[in-house]
Amino acid sequence: MGGNGEFEPRIVGILCNWCTYAGADMAGTSRMQYPPNVRFIRVMCSSRVDPQFILKAFELGADGVFIGGCHHGDCHYVTGNYRAEERIKLVRKLIEQLGIEPERLRLEWISASEGNVLVEVMNDFVKKLKELGPSPLSKDKE
Amino acid sequence: MPVTVAMVSLASCWGCYQSLLDTHEALLDILPQLDIKFWHTVTDFKYKDLESYKDGSIDVGIVEGVCRTEEDVHILKTLRKKCKTLISLGTCSTYGGIYGLLNLTTIDQALKRKFVEAESVQEPNIPEEDVPKMLDFIVPNRKIVDFEVFLPGCPVVSKDIADAILGLLKGELPKPPVRTLCDECPREKSEVITIKQLKRDYEGIPDPKKCLLEQGYICMGPATREGCGALCPKAGMPCRGCYGPGPNVIDQGAKMISALGSIVDYESISPEELVEKVGDVAGTFYNFFLPSGIISKTVRKAK
Amino acid sequence: MSKEIVIEPATRLEGHAKIVIKLDKNNKVEDAHFGVTVTRFFEKFVEGRLMERVIRIVPRICGICPEAHHLASVSAVEAAWGITPPKAALKLRDLLLQAKTISSHALHFYALAAPDFLVGPLAEPQYRNVVTVIKHLPDAGKKAIELMKIGQDLCFLVGGRAIHPVTSVPGGQSKPMTEEERDEQLKRIDRAMELAKFTLDLARKVVGDYLDVITKLGVFDSYYIGLAREGVHTIFGDATVRVMSPDGKIVADFAKKDYLDYVAEHVAPHSYATHIFFKPASYPDGIWRAGPLGRINVADKMETPLAQEALKEFRDAVGRPCHATLAYNWARVVELVEAVEKAKMLLEDPDIVSTDVKLADVEPREGNGVGVVEAPRGTLIHHYWSDEKGICTKANLIVATNHNIAAVEKSFLVTAKQVFEDKIHEKLKLPEPMIKT
Numbered sequence: 024m025g026g027n028g029e030f031e032p033r034i035v036g037i038l039c040n041w042c043t044y045a046g047a048d049m050a051g052t053s054r055m056q057y058p059p060n061v062r063f064i065r066v067m068c069s070s071r072v073d074p075q076f077i078l079k080a081f082e083l084g085a086d087g088v089f090i091g092g093c094h095h096g097d098c099h100y101v102t103g104n105y106r107a108e109e110r111i112k113l114v115r116k117l118i119e120q121l122g123i124e125p126e127r128l129r130l131e132w133i134s135a136s137e138g139n140v141l142v143e144v145m146n147d148f149v150k151k152l153k154e155l156g157p158s159p160l161s162k163d164k165e
Numbered sequence: 166m167p168v169t170v171a172m173v174s175l176a177s178c179w180g181c182y183q184s185l186l187d188t189h190e191a192l193l194d195i196l197p198q199l200d201i202k203f204w205h206t207v208t209d210f211k212y213k214d215l216e217s218y219k220d221g222s223i224d225v226g227i228v229e230g231v232c233r234t235e236e237d238v239h240i241l242k243t244l245r246k247k248c249k250t251l252i253s254l255g256t257c258s259t260y261g262g263i264y265g266l267l268n269l270t271t272i273d274q275a276l277k278r279k280f281v282e283a284e285s286v287q288e289p290n291i292p293e294e295d296v297p298k299m300l301d302f303i304v305p306n307r308k309i310v311d312f313e314v315f316l317p318g319c320p321v322v323s324k325d326i327a328d329a330i331l332g333l334l335k336g337e338l339p340k341p342p343v344r345t346l347c348d349e350c351p352r353e354k355s356e357v358i359t360i361k362q363l364k365r366d367y368e369g370i371p372d373p374k375k376c377l378l379e380q381g382y383i384c385m386g387p388a389t390r391e392g393c394g395a396l397c398p399k400a401g402m403p404c405r406g407c408y409g410p411g412p413n414v415i416d417q418g419a420k421m422i423s424a425l426g427s428i429v430d431y432e433s434i435s436p437e438e439l440v441e442k443v444g445d446v447a448g449t450f451y452n453f454f455l456p457s458g459i460i461s462k463t464v465r466k467a468k
Numbered sequence: 469m470s471k472e473i474v475i476e477p478a479t480r481l482e483g484h485a486k487i488v489i490k491l492d493k494n495n496k497v498e499d500a501h502f503g504v505t506v507t508r509f510f511e512k513f514v515e516g517r518l519m520e521r522v523i524r525i526v527p528r529i530c531g532i533c534p535e536a537h538h539l540a541s542v543s544a545v546e547a548a549w550g551i552t553p554p555k556a557a558l559k560l561r562d563l564l565l566q567a568k569t570i571s572s573h574a575l576h577f578y579a580l581a582a583p584d585f586l587v588g589p590l591a592e593p594q595y596r597n598v599v600t601v602i603k604h605l606p607d608a609g610k611k612a613i614e615l616m617k618i619g620q621d622l623c624f625l626v627g628g629r630a631i632h633p634v635t636s637v638p639g640g641q642s643k644p645m646t647e648e649e650r651d652e653q654l655k656r657i658d659r660a661m662e663l664a665k666f667t668l669d670l671a672r673k674v675v676g677d678y679l680d681v682i683t684k685l686g687v688f689d690s691y692y693i694g695l696a697r698e699g700v701h702t703i704f705g706d707a708t709v710r711v712m713s714p715d716g717k718i719v720a721d722f723a724k725k726d727y728l729d730y731v732a733e734h735v736a737p738h739s740y741a742t743h744i745f746f747k748p749a750s751y752p753d754g755i756w757r758a759g760p761l762g763r764i765n766v767a768d769k770m771e772t773p774l775a776q777e778a779l780k781e782f783r784d785a786v787g788r789p790c791h792a793t794l795a796y797n798w799a800r801v802v803e804l805v806e807a808v809e810k811a812k813m814l815l816e817d818p819d820i821v822s823t824d825v826k827l828a829d830v831e832p833r834e835g836n837g838v839g840v841v842e843a844p845r846g847t848l849i850h851h852y853w854s855d856e857k858g859i860c861t862k863a864n865l866i867v868a869t870n871h872n873i874a875a876v877e878k879s880f881l882v883t884a885k886q887v888f889e890d891k892i893h894e895k896l897k898l899p900e901p902m903i904k905t
Contacts, residue, residue, distance in 0.1 A: 070426075073419070073423055074416075074419035074420075074422045074423050075415055075416050075419045075420070075423075075459060078416060078419055078458070078459035078460050079459050081460060082459050082460050102431070105431035106426040106427055106431075107426070108431075108436045109425065109426040109429050109431065109434075109436045109439055110422055110423055110425070110426035111436075112436035112437065112439065112440050113422045113425070113426070113436075113439065113440060113443065113446055114419075114422060115440075116440050116443075116446040117418070117422070117446045117447055117450070118460070120269060120445075120446060120447040120516075121269070121447065121460050121462075121463055121464060122463045122464040122465035123460075123464055159464035159465075160460070160464055174482075174484075176484075176506045176508055177531075178527075178528045178529060178530050178531040178534070179482045179530070179531040179532055180528070180530075180531025180532075180534065180631045180632060181531070182531070183531040183532055183631050184531075184631055186575070186616070187616075187617075187620050187630060187631070189613050189614075189616070189617040189620075190613060190617075192613065193602070193609075193610070193613070196599055196602065197603075201597075201599065205477045205478075205479045205480075206479070206480065206481065206482055206580075207480065207579060207580075207597050207598060207599070208479065208480075208594070208596075208597040208599070209479045209480070209593035209594065209596050209597065210479070210593070210594070211475065211476060211477065211479070212476050212477060233506050233507075233508060234505065234506055236484075236505060236506075237506070262528075263525060263528045264508050264509075264513070264528075266513040266514075266517075266525070267508070267509050267512060267513040269513065269516070270512060270513070270515075274512065275509040275512040275513070276509075278509070278511055278512045278515075279507065279509055279511055279512065280735050280742075283511065283733065283864050284728055284851070284864045285727075285728060285731055285732055285733045285744075285864060285866060286732075286733045286735060286742070287732050287733065287734060287747075287751070288734070288735065289735065290735040290737065291735070292735060292736065292737050292738065292739055292740055293737060294737040294738045295488070295501070295503055295738045296503060296505055296738060296739065296740055297505055297506070319528070319632060320531060320631045320632065365518065365520060365858070366518075366520045366521070366637055367520050367637045367638045367639050367830045368830065369828055370826055370828050371642075373643070396628060396629050396634075397628060397629070397634050399628070400627075400628025400629065400634055400635050400642060400643055401628070401635065401642030401643040402524075402628060402634040402635065402637070402642050405521075405524060407632075444518055444857060444859060445516055445517055445518055445521075445859065447516075448516060448517045448518070448521060449518075449521075452521070452525070
């Protein structure tokens with residue numbers, strides 16, 4: 024919970040090394056402010072994101088899960104981001120069937136030079152999650 | 166010297182015990198070695214007999230089925246107390262099984278559908294007199310008591326049951342699986358599998374020799390452990406994962422989603438088309454495994 | 469109320485129930501309850517599933533008769549989508565159900581029912597089971613296992629698996645039968661016929677020994693329900709659902725899809741399995757019995773010759789309608805004979821090895837459909853609603869055994885009165901048991 028009692032969503036962000044993580048780095052060095060709600064985890068490719076990670080994050084109480092990868096055509100490993108997208112969209116439908124709002128799982132393609140886009144996306148994600156409220160699996164929730 | 170054994174069915178279909186019967190002639194070898202102390206479908210021992218046995222006095226206990234009611238939990242815990250070695254027989258007991266699909270909704274919704282809204286019911290009413298209370302969700306039995314042996318399968322194939330029992334009578338535990346169903350399946354597989362078109366199980370006439378996944382039918386083979394001999398693909402139907410996850414897999418459904426992502430051709434099947442064609446994601450990938458999934462039940466509250 | 473006799477669990481059945489007999493202070497029977505203590509809510513959790521998957525989910529209602537559920541299910545889906553599969557597929561499905569009837573009826577006769585008769589009702593409970601039968605009558609035990617194996621192996625061949633078959637899809641069957649397979653099965657079905665005749669002989673002896681018990685204990689009126697094809701006993705395919713009144717008149721003979729006008733459920737507060745009854749007669753007057761006795765009563769005749777001879781013998785001894793609960797076991801053996809004869813007829817039909825067993829083009833559509841078959845234990849009704857994508861939106865299931873729950877409860881009331889009030893057990897003529905313990 025935030026200092027003033029307002030709900031502060033907790034976001035797990037899994038970012039690919041070559042694009043989105045580099046973009047996050049760039050945002051940092053450019054002193055662009057992104058919300059403190061998100062914890063970033065670096066993987067070599069968005070295709071490394073095992074659906075088990077996403078489910079585990081929600082099960083542990085994450086209010087939102089964010090995955091960042093390279094734009095179509097830019098994947099360092101050529102096809103990784105395509106595979107990630109197929110998987111993640113299936114997982115989104117799965118969590119919806121389980122009663123978790125699908126908007127809590129977000130996938131964006133953000134390049135190394137798009138630190139500003141990452142910041143915008145994070146701010147937007149936090150805003151949307153505040154509207155949704157805590158995850159039904161959140162441990163903070165009463 | 167016969168081994169004392171107590172066999173219990175919780176909420177189950179009896180398919181695993183039927184599979185034991187389907188060892189046919191081997192039964193004539195197995196039965197004389199067993200001193201059956203409880204098996205409600207076949208013998209007349211009652212719950213009070215089971216409860217009267219000294220704790221730890223029965224050599225082997227076998228559990229089939231899931232805990233659907235509080236009474237099931239009581240029977241399961243009683244059996245654990247009375248038995249030295251406890252075997253979880255079948256996918257229901259080991260993973261939660263197909264009844265776990267009810268975890269996608271609430272028990273109140275289920276009671277309402279069956280006893281209030283069903284088209285053939287007159288005077289809706291929910292049974293509450295002298296019937297055990299329903300549990301809110303299916304939880305795998307291993308979260309309630311400890312087991313020494315797990316034999317998954319829906320049902321466990323007769324050979325596995327016969328081997329396990331005869332082995333246990335010699336003091337040997339069954340070996341854990343090493344490979345997946347795909348390794349057992351005789352269908353021809355290409356070096357690299359790419360799915361260019363997805364089909365529902367009834368669409369077209371499958372080629373009886375080629376891998377079903379390659380032909381576009383969703384087959385759980387890659388995420389399912391070996392053991393059944395690939396019965397369903399041999400019969401022309403895709404595997405539904407009833408034997409449970411392959412070795413080193415935590416969540417069978419999630420792993421199959423992952424596998425599909427690897428082999429679906431993005432150019433031919435977009436993610437939106439994939440989701441649309443799969444239709445029922447939870448039912449497709451968690452048909453037998455939901456109560457053991459990382460997220461094992463709906464988070465919707467009862468209304 | 470002064471005393472409650474509780475028997476839990478009920479044994480030698482599949483499923484969970486307890487029996488409660490309530491006696492007043494004069495030892496008169498006040499009431500008897502048959503409390504089914506669990507249900508699993510298939511009708512709820514098939515909602516949202518793809519229809520073709522429902523066909524592979526519902527066999528888990530029962531591991532002894534999964535074929536019946538598989539077939540009622542695919543029939544319901546095809547009815548909902550307006551599909552007629554190739555006739556060879558329907559014949560394979562018929563054969564699958566006959567095979568299951570062979571092994572299930574053999575299992576019931578030898579393992580569930582026979583112990584009471586072979587060991588005798590006065591033997592200690594620990595001897596009243598099939599293990600004792602196998603030990604003392606090893607030849608009968610071996611034959612029983614052989615007969616069950618023939619049935620289960622044929623189920624495996626046609627269904628892909630003997631327990632929880634998979635081969636029925638909307639539009640047909642997923643694999644045809646080869647000529648080699650058919651030839652092998654024809655050899656085995658002849659052996660099955662010998663074993664069925666052995667079973668009939670054994671049943672005849674048991675019935676002869678226990679005729680007094682059968683015609684006196686637990687006899688009461690009820691309605692009866694079963695499938696028939698123009699009055700001829702059948703368990704699968706084109707047929708209507710027949711209902712016979714307690715005085716022996718056929719009071720309904722309806723199309724499967726109209727079941728809701730004739731079949732209704734009463735929710736008993738002490739049972740998770742509802743009491744199903746003949747809707748026009750209301751509850752409790754309309755309670756009925758399904759399964760072998762129900763089917764035998766409503767049928768004018770059996771479909772096959774040896775079974776028809778066996779039916780004639782049955783009717784000469786106990787009449788039509790037969791209201792004797794224990795006669796179920798005899799009726800079951802009559803049906804076993806028919807299942808073997810019918811399986812042989814189907815195997816001899818050249819269509820059974822046809823390769824045209826599945827439609828290539830099947831489209832789902834919005835609609836609802838009813839599939840009805842005779843499971844070993846009774847008339848099985850699956851009713852599904854499908855959306856335009858072929859996803860199940862709703863399901864209503866009338867499961868075979870359910871038809872009998874009210875009658876089972878009544879049979880306890882009747883029998884408890886006979887035992888506690890009339891002391892019938894002191895008066896019945898009992899034979900020397902075949903197995904002495």
